[in-house]
Amino acid sequence: MSRRRRKTTARSPLPVVPFGRGGTDRFVPWMIAPMVYLATLALITALAVGAMAERWEAGLTGTMTAEIPAPQDPADRDRLVEAAIRVLDDWPGVASAAPLDEGRVETLLEPWLGTEVPLGELPLPTLIEITLAEDAAVETPALAAALDSAAPGTVLDDHGRWREDLRAMAGTIRLVALVLVFLIGLAAVAAIVSVSRAGFAIHAPVIDLLHVMGATDRYIARQFERHAFRLAARGAAAGLLLTCLTLAGLSWGLAGVDRMLLPGLALGGSAWIALALVPVGTAILAMGTARITVLRALARLP
Amino acid sequence: MIHFENVGLRYGTGPEVLRDISFHLPAGSFRFITGSSGAGKSSLMRLLSLAHRPSRGLITMFGRDVATLPRADLPALRRRIGVVFQDFRLLDHLTAVENVALPLRIAGVKDAEVLDHVRELLRWVGLGDVLDARPPTLSGGEQQRIAIARAVINRPELLLADEPTGNVDEKMGWRLIRLLEELNRLGTTVVIATHSESLLRQFDYPILHLEDGELHQVARPADVLP
Numbered sequence: 026m027s028r029r030r031r032k033t034t035a036r037s038p039l040p041v042v043p044f045g046r047g048g049t050d051r052f053v054p055w056m057i058a059p060m061v062y063l064a065t066l067a068l069i070t071a072l073a074v075g076a077m078a079e080r081w082e083a084g085l086t087g088t089m090t091a092e093i094p095a096p097q098d099p100a101d102r103d104r105l106v107e108a109a110i111r112v113l114d115d116w117p118g119v120a121s122a123a124p125l126d127e128g129r130v131e132t133l134l135e136p137w138l139g140t141e142v143p144l145g146e147l148p149l150p151t152l153i154e155i156t157l158a159e160d161a162a163v164e165t166p167a168l169a170a171a172l173d174s175a176a177p178g179t180v181l182d183d184h185g186r187w188r189e190d191l192r193a194m195a196g197t198i199r200l201v202a203l204v205l206v207f208l209i210g211l212a213a214v215a216a217i218v219s220v221s222r223a224g225f226a227i228h229a230p231v232i233d234l235l236h237v238m239g240a241t242d243r244y245i246a247r248q249f250e251r252h253a254f255r256l257a258a259r260g261a262a263a264g265l266l267l268t269c270l271t272l273a274g275l276s277w278g279l280a281g282v283d284r285m286l287l288p289g290l291a292l293g294g295s296a297w298i299a300l301a302l303v304p305v306g307t308a309i310l311a312m313g314t315a316r317i318t319v320l321r322a323l324a325r326l327p
Numbered sequence: 328m329i330h331f332e333n334v335g336l337r338y339g340t341g342p343e344v345l346r347d348i349s350f351h352l353p354a355g356s357f358r359f360i361t362g363s364s365g366a367g368k369s370s371l372m373r374l375l376s377l378a379h380r381p382s383r384g385l386i387t388m389f390g391r392d393v394a395t396l397p398r399a400d401l402p403a404l405r406r407r408i409g410v411v412f413q414d415f416r417l418l419d420h421l422t423a424v425e426n427v428a429l430p431l432r433i434a435g436v437k438d439a440e441v442l443d444h445v446r447e448l449l450r451w452v453g454l455g456d457v458l459d460a461r462p463p464t465l466s467g468g469e470q471q472r473i474a475i476a477r478a479v480i481n482r483p484e485l486l487l488a489d490e491p492t493g494n495v496d497e498k499m500g501w502r503l504i505r506l507l508e509e510l511n512r513l514g515t516t517v518v519i520a521t522h523s524e525s526l527l528r529q530f531d532y533p534i535l536h537l538e539d540g541e542l543h544q545v546a547r548p549a550d551v552l553p
């Protein structure tokens with residue numbers, strides 16, 4: 026009769042409600058894990074695209090390009106370029122201006138024209154790369170007019186359209202990712218509401234007993250919210266682990282890919298912190314959802 | 328301490344299961360509630376345990392009007408009542424000690440202060456050697472005594488017992504009522520719902536006799552029993 030001789034110790038008490046007995050709550054971690062996995066991947070995409078767009082934009086800021094069309098007489102080319110360079114050199118806020126050499130132009134056009142085409146015989150425009158002084162405010166329309174008068178037909182590109190497109194693209198991807206995270210959060214809330222309601226029904230006799238014993242609604246709800254927190258935290262940790270493994274796999278798989286094709290998947294410290302907060306947030310969300318669900322159900326009792 | 332005046336109870340939109348119940352229970356009294364199956368004993372016990380509120384009438388308990396009391400005030404009032412259920416309603420996943428300690432945990436008493444008190448009470452009801460046993464491994468009589476210990480651990484002012492001898496043999500039933508008498512002598516008001524005539528004959532306490540949802544008389548056993 027060992028059961029009669031065991032010594033009572035001051036161990037931490039078991040949960041009052043016997044969770045996990047015939048309930049559906051054991052599936053909660055399995056539901057939460059893929060949700061957190063998808064949410065963190067969406068978040069990573071948003072953060073990476075944002076960082077990439079910032080880097081690209083930084084590369085475009087502080088520079089302009091002037092495009093001088095090919096003249097009828099090729100002998101005029103150097104004269105027009107020199108005239109444009111003179112205007113640029115004297116213009117306030119311009120740090121330097123230099124035409125792109127033929128070698129760079131050939132490299133830029135090679136993907137489209139190949140190596141067989143004699144570029145020297147084509148009427149290609151001349152591109153002048155303009156670097157602006159730091160914090161300089163250049164009046165683009167006035168400069169464009171001055172260049173046009175020095176070298177007729179010259180077009181000045183301050184890359185504003187590219188920057189706007191870049192911003193729009195990054196903003197759209199970020200919005201889609203946030204909507205995705207929101208929808209995943211909504212699905213998690215719906216799952217926890219459903220499981221909490223089922224748990225409430227399954228454990229109705231215990232809840233009635235606690236109720237008659239004088240347990241407050243908050244005491245009973247606390248039993249459910251702690252349980253929901255534990256289950257969600259377990260699932261969220263698994264989801265985050267899966268994300269880390271995916272990132273490690275991606276990093277290993279893309280190690281040989283040209284950086285020109287995949288210029289910036291690196292995340293900053295704050296991004297990693299945001300990522301780590303996803304499972305914590307999920308567990309807190311599950312806890313709050315269980316609490317509200319159970320409190321609402323308890324409010325219907327006498 | 329408890330005052331019922333023209334109390335009626337119905338569940339949802341169903342018929343009244345209790346009608347025009349009026350009685351008074353002074354502090355420190357001992358009463359039996361009798362009646363055939365379906366007479367309304369359990370419903371009256373649920374009203375007394377504050378598991379339900381009356382559909383009509385006035386119930387005053389511990390000086391408070393139960394019908395109009397804010398819902399948030401009811402738990403504190405319920406903690407002044409101990410209930411022994413017919414089917415014990417012990418939590419199978421908890422030990423005897425943990426089951427008995429439950430009302431104290433609910434009341435917010437720290438675990439360190441609970442254990443000694445609970446052990447002492449379990450020894451008092453003769454269960455000092457099964458402190459860590461779980462209910463399914465215990466006999467009906469042992470489970471019944473754990474249920475009683477749980478009901479009295481908070482030193483309730485009112486103790487309600489629904490058919491406390493229904494699941495134990497006559498000798499054990501007699502011992503349990505003696506236990507409740509001891510608590511009554513310490514000042515606890517005791518109300519026992521039973522249909523056991525032998526119990527009523529052995530213990531000569533006033534009876535609240537229910538018939539078809541109505542309280543017919545408050546009498547002594549000799550006036551009710553054939």
